[in-house]
């Protein structure tokens with residue numbers, strides 16, 4: 001299956017966003033809810049995965065997004081959400097919000113330079129500002145939206161002996177295959193069975209597998225929840241908004257990864273917008289960097305760090321316990337390059353630094369701001385095409401192109417690789433139509449039956465010989481200077 005991430009990226013580009021996703025949410029600004037004083041979350045991809053420690057404010061963001069739309073007049077089977085649905089105030093909970101609390105929604109419109117902005121705010125005793133909102137079907141997949149019927153004591157359980165079977169609702173083959181792919185198991189058949197008892201009606205998922213038939217009442221929880229979710233996402237109107245709480249709930253590791261792939265696929269086909277909360281590294285790793293936002297709550301309030309995941313931040317922070325300085329770079333190639341630069345100038349410095357690759361230039365910047373916020377020593381190195389920002393501890397690799405291009409397009413490197421591995425670099429790129437520099441190492445490693453990190457390091461050594469130490473000494477010195485005294 002082709003990777004839908006690139007498609008989604010281009011479909012969600014500001015110039016194409018409205019035609020594909022309609023009045024999607026561009027951002028939400030939250031002031032005065034559950035200790036969130038002033039927080040803006042930008043939606044840079046059709047799926048936004050919010051991670052962070054327990055209590056960071058993830059669900060608060062998702063729940064407030066649901067209050068952004070009116071229910072389409074043509075739709076009868078969904079409800080609209082209001083702020084009051086999620087923020088009950090009582091004697092036990094006097095201040096989930098205050099008299100000046102507000103949510104500012106920014107919606108995408110036909111004019112990318114002119115988004116629509118609307119504010120829902122506390123006016124006297126009610127919330128106001130809902131009227132001029134755009135229309136959209138909204139779904140909240142919370143923790144209790146799918147409870148196994150056995151636990152609900154649903155009518156199919158407590159009236160089990162007396163229920164009559166009603167009409168069946170077939171589940172198309174593609175939906176069956178999607179559910180099966182997520183769970184790593186294939187069904188022989190899958191449908192919904194209507195059931196009635198007096199005036200009451202219900203529906204039960206029925207599966208056939210390994211020659212046996214069983215209903216939702218005997219399904220695994222992950223199985224039932226996945227069937228419920230996929231059925232809803234396939235049958236809701238296109239361009240719906242889904243807010244999903246911890247979709248990893250009750251799924252094994254690979255199923256979490258497959259579920260994230262499904263979410264990318266369904267957004268690509270049906271142009272939904274998804275805001276999800278998660279603690280799952282499998283889900284975060286499957287989504288592209290611009291789909292991630294990490295929330296951090298501390299004395300100063302709650303802040304958002306786009307492009308970061310809590311899992312990535314945790315690995316950086318736990319690394320920081322052992323090393324004095326955390327250095328953030330974009331990708332593995334940058335990590336190898338910086339390691340060899342440091343080794344040539346100050347090998348002992350390698351003992352004191354922990355080099356992490358965090359994704360791309362925006363993730364490097366976001367990670368640097370996170371380190372600043374939590375007062376951890378750090379340095380960050382971006383590719384040369386963006387330039388340095390030394391006041392924020394962000395430096396650049398030498399040259400003016402991404403490091404893969406700097407390295408593999410250097411004639412000395414090309415001669416060295418030809419001599420050592422017998423590979424003609426430019427010919428190999430042309431042969432395989434390789435224009436994306438992120439693929440350079442992979443292509444050459446395949447051509448030469450070599451491990452990618454080994455090949456990259458050989459090329460990097462030759463590159464450093466060629467440009468000479470004066471070219472990269474300033475970068476290494478800038479990192480040395482960031483070491484805590």
Ligand SMILES: Nc1ncnc2c1ncn2[C@@H]1O[C@H](COP(=O)(O)OP(=O)(O)OP(=O)(O)O)[C@@H](O)[C@H]1O
Pocket residue numbers: 033034035036052053054055056057058059060061095096097277
């Ligand atoms: N009245 C209040 N004033 C200040 N802070 C509050 C108030 N009510 C709740 N909070 C904060 O909000 C948090 C709950 O927010 P939310 O449910 O959005 O967190 P979450 O990130 O979804 O957490 P989890 O991962 O556990 O689901 C509480 O842990 C608390 O820190």
Ligand SMILES: [Mg+2]
Pocket residue numbers: 058059060277
């Ligand atoms: Mg939550």
